[in-house]
Amino acid sequence: MQLCPDCAASPALTRRKVNQALSKYSSPIIGGLLGIVIADRYFPLLERNAFFVVGLCAFFAPVLFHIVSSVRKPLPLDAGRLQRAYLSAGAVTIFLALLIACNGAFDKSPATQVSTSLLHKQVVRGKSGPSYTLRVRSWRAGSATEGLSVDARTYREVSLEKGVVVEMHRGVFGLPWYSGVVSE
Numbered sequence: 001m002q003l004c005p006d007c008a009a010s011p012a013l014t015r016r017k018v019n020q021a022l023s024k025y026s027s028p029i030i031g032g033l034l035g036i037v038i039a040d041r042y043f044p045l046l047e048r049n050a051f052f053v054v055g056l057c058a059f060f061a062p063v064l065f066h067i068v069s070s071v072r073k074p075l076p077l078d079a080g081r082l083q084r085a086y087l088s089a090g091a092v093t094i095f096l097a098l099l100i101a102c103n104g105a106f107d108k109s110p111a112t113q114v115s116t117s118l119l120h121k122q123v124v125r126g127k128s129g130p131s132y133t134l135r136v137r138s139w140r141a142g143s144a145t146e147g148l149s150v151d152a153r154t155y156r157e158v159s160l161e162k163g164v165v166v167e168m169h170r171g172v173f174g175l176p177w178y179s180g181v182v183s184e
Contacts, residue, residue: 018075018082022066025086029059032093039097043104043177044149046140051096058092061085104177109170114139115184116146117163121155134181136164150181158183 036055040048062085069078120135132155134148148166150158158164158181167180 015070015075018079021079022082022086025083025090026062028090029062029086029093032090032095032097033059035094035097036100039100039104043100043179045100045103045171046146046176046178051100055093055096058089058096062089099173100175103171103173103175104169106172107169107177108172111167111169111179114166114168115163116166118158118160119145121158121160123155134158134164136166140176148178148181154181 033055036051040051045051062082065085066082069075069082075082116136116139118134118136122133122135124131124133130152132150132152134150134155136146136148138144138146140146146166163184165182165184166178167182169177169179171177
């Protein structure tokens with residue numbers, strides 16, 4: 001057992017107790033990440049990768065801080081800062097999930113049909129099943145291609161010989177999202 005360097009008394013909190021106390025503060029982060037995934041399932045953004053990267057960075061930042069803090073000095077000394085780091089990261093991920101969900105759910109702008117050409121089809125097989133992505137030529141300035149996640153039926157129906165029509169929405173916060181992809 002380590003003694004307090006200032007008063008030579010036993011520490012009030014052990015490393016194990018601090019880790020147990022901090023474990024409950026990881027729940028908002030995990031909930032926020034799950035919320036991002038669910039919101040993206042219903043209102044898929046064209047710029048989804050940026051939101052996933054920010055969400056993952058918010059998830060791993062307090063974890064990395066926790067590891068570094070436990071190596072550098074006694075963990076009980078940083079318990080308050082670690083708690084604030086976990087809560088801040090949780091707030092960021094929950095905010096992103098709500099931003100994506102509200103952007104699509106409260107979008108009252110009319111959908112626009114955008115015709116484009118299909119460049120590539122991709123299937124990634126994972127533990128939770130396959131995911132289907134269509135790579136299409138972008139209709140937006142500054143982007144060469146767009147990656148669109150689709151279901152298995154849409155993936156089978158589209159072909160490289162035909163174009164595709166994407167049903168686009170402007171989004172309440174100006175974050176474009178799509179609600180459908182069909183073959184021309």
